[in-house]
Amino acid sequence: MLVLRKPYLLYLGDAQLKSDCKTAFGLRDWCREDVLGEWSHPDARVTLGLPRLSPAEAAARGAGSIVVGVAPTGGLLPAHWQDDLEAAALAGLDLVSGLHTRLGSFERLATAASRRGVRLVDVRHMNPPFPVASGRRRSGRRVLTVGTDCALGKKYTALQLTRELTGRRVPATFRATGQTGIMIAGSGIAMDALVADFLAGAAEALSPDAAPDHWDVIEGQGSIFHPAYAGVTLGLLHGSQPDAIVLCHDPERQTIEEYPDYPIPPLGQAIEEYLHLGRLTNRAIRCVGLSINSSALGDAAWAEYRARTEQEVGLPVCDPLRGGVAPIVDRLLAP
């Protein structure tokens, strides 16, 4: 499994829009203790409000990596960021990027990294080979976040569940399956970049045998209702063998995003579908709650939606960014 060298210096390039810097804000919010500061091109208009450190200054304070925390439209790495990234490599920092462009495709960066003995880490391309899944049950406990669609809070929910568990002194580990998650955790497996035959096998490797009371909190991917990505979702579900799932949902979406012919099913039906498929590798799988992205709802509407949905599905309903996930964790830990 890919392991990154922390702490980080976050790089913003010449970002003009906060929305392009989701990775950097995610790292600031979810692993603040692993972030020394930020650096950017002089033309940048976005700041994270962190100490501004040059690569050399960050290296002097013990930084292990500079992380590209901005994703320009198209996911390509602009050539004019090379000066900053070359300086970081020469200062002794690993370069970490989740963009499509491989860092090593810039000859200057490849040369600098090789001369200074640092790594060019393309999170999207770094999976080692994995074995085929064995289907064998593993010790320890696992909870997986699943979704009615993509991009509606599966990573944030998993992070918040991990925080709540560790806050209660329950041993728990966040297991990352996407690029930003991997940067936050410092390790993980980019599921969407795996060779298809090894999906479930990689998911098994991601959450190995553990102490009986330990929880792996696994970041979900895609959706079983998505016409393009359901295969990835199913492989991750089978290999994770979760004891529990948390269903993530955005009440504003009636159909899969960008697939208007694909309706999102009723929540009770969505839960049943995941449990049905999950039983192949764990007969005891159960759903312990719903995580809702309620950002479009006012306080009264959210309270009404929450009460109605709790009654409908008979499970705790939370928004991780609006009051946390304590009721879901209560249910997770209930005997």
Added chain:
Amino acid sequence: MLVLRKPYLLYLGDAQLKSDCKTAFGLRDWCREDVLGEWSHPDARVTLGLPRLSPAEAAARGAGSIVVGVAPTGGLLPAHWQDDLEAAALAGLDLVSGLHTRLGSFERLATAASRRGVRLVDVRHMNPPFPVASGRRRSGRRVLTVGTDCALGKKYTALQLTRELTGRRVPATFRATGQTGIMIAGSGIAMDALVADFLAGAAEALSPDAAPDHWDVIEGQGSIFHPAYAGVTLGLLHGSQPDAIVLCHDPERQTIEEYPDYPIPPLGQAIEEYLHLGRLTNRAIRCVGLSINSSALGDAAWAEYRARTEQEVGLPVCDPLRGGVAPIVDRLLAP
């Protein structure tokens, strides 16, 4: 999509066992018209009963490729086959292999191919990039073979269905998703080697828009009940958007092969599971029959099994190697 240059010369290396030459026998049986002859190392003990031709003789008769038709245990290409394969490249034949070892990893073969201007085709590694699935319905009709497990006749069933359809002058195309299938068809997509995010997208590309009365007969992969491969199976099912499925089964198997903790469900339940999942991308999906590997049953036992199973599931039950699949095709073409 990968397209191979026919006709073929089949190469058997120094094979000692018929069972190692499944690919060569499959090509002989399913695309005899595309096979000019066989060639092997002097130590080989297996023959296909075809004309023995050296690479130069085959080239003189118009051969396009020499196909490695033998898979030694472990799937690696032995170094002592290099003389024969180099001679084939220098005679002007493309080299085609489905083994793990890349042909180009032998410097002599890379050099010979480059000097003579022929291709080294590693079927297992040759997929071009595919787009993400659109979920859009396509014109034409599609039937997909699915299974209760891996390796129980999905390819043979698809080939036999294609033969039966074309024999009735119904326009039909076999669509290959595995290595041997690709060699038989001369083109196709190796599903198990795809990057996971593009599974369904590749399946969409494999069976593009077609004439309204044309059937694509798509070779299935894996099984939705397999703890390692269900993700591949689901991606192929979703992207294929089949109008019809044929369930393939081996009555000797009580559990998934090599996974004794994973029981194979009753046939009616297996059919329902595939139809349920397939409805995501094609609401009208239906099952038109069962294809049974009955090789372990005597004639009386097979007749009894067939009658009992037809009554149980209410669908035609055939063994493609024991009387063909005409009743299934009757049902497929029924209005």
